[in-house]
Amino acid sequence: MDAQKLQVFVAVAEELHFGRAADRLHLAQPYLSRSVRALEAELGADLFRRTTRKVELTPAGTALLPHARALLARTDEARGAVAAARDGRSGRVRISFAGPSAHVVVGQLLARCASSTH
Amino acid sequence: MDAQKLQVFVAVAEELHFGRAADRLHLAQPYLSRSVRALEAELGADLFRRTTRKVELTPAGTALLPHARALLARTDEARGAVAAARDGRSGRVRISFAGPSAHVVVGQLLARCASSTH
DNA sequence: CTCATTTACGGTCGTCGTAAATATG
């Protein structure tokens, strides 16, 4: 149940058509068929009821869809959090001072921190 | 960034020791090293600062940890939702009637549904 | 020297494409 297969599932669930979903993902459509089938095997439940003329979600598929979307969104969030930390847009800040006037400024900062947290 | 690698990351982050994490996951510890390294490559950020004597989280690793736990929890939720739908513990209910008295009962049901939803 | 991580290497399985087969309306 990796992100790739979930994206395949969501695409097919939204298009209700393996060919269009394949175009959207720039993948060959036989692969979508196998991907969905692998997901169904892994979860032990059919996700679509399909003939060559109609594709529709089963109850299990309907149940999975919102969870799949949430998982994909959360994955992006996680990526973003790591990127932010890497680029220093979050996490601990390190501050250095130099020069005679610095001691005064640091003293003021420390006083303000102490008063704001207590 | 599949569930497997996230579990490896969480285990190492919790143990701060590749060997113990490997034991916990019943995996060979060289594989953990490569798994984490692959995750780091994929995310473009180091997750641990490690020597042979000490393993500690980087800011990026610290940022990832809660997201990784959330993703694993959500994955389990998704599995559970599908299992519930498969086993009929959720989703739409189909009811059939047969016999002469059925029509009366169905009429009463429909009346109650109509009055309760409006 | 010892303990822990990493690199090297190999077998097996999953990914993903193209081409042929199958099934539905």
Place this chain on the structure above:
DNA sequence: CATATTTACGACGACCGTAAATGAG
């Protein structure tokens, strides 16, 4: 018969183990 899904098959890479190499204290 036309259109859509599935199966067959093959190349490539990922997974995951064992054994050897590397590095820190």
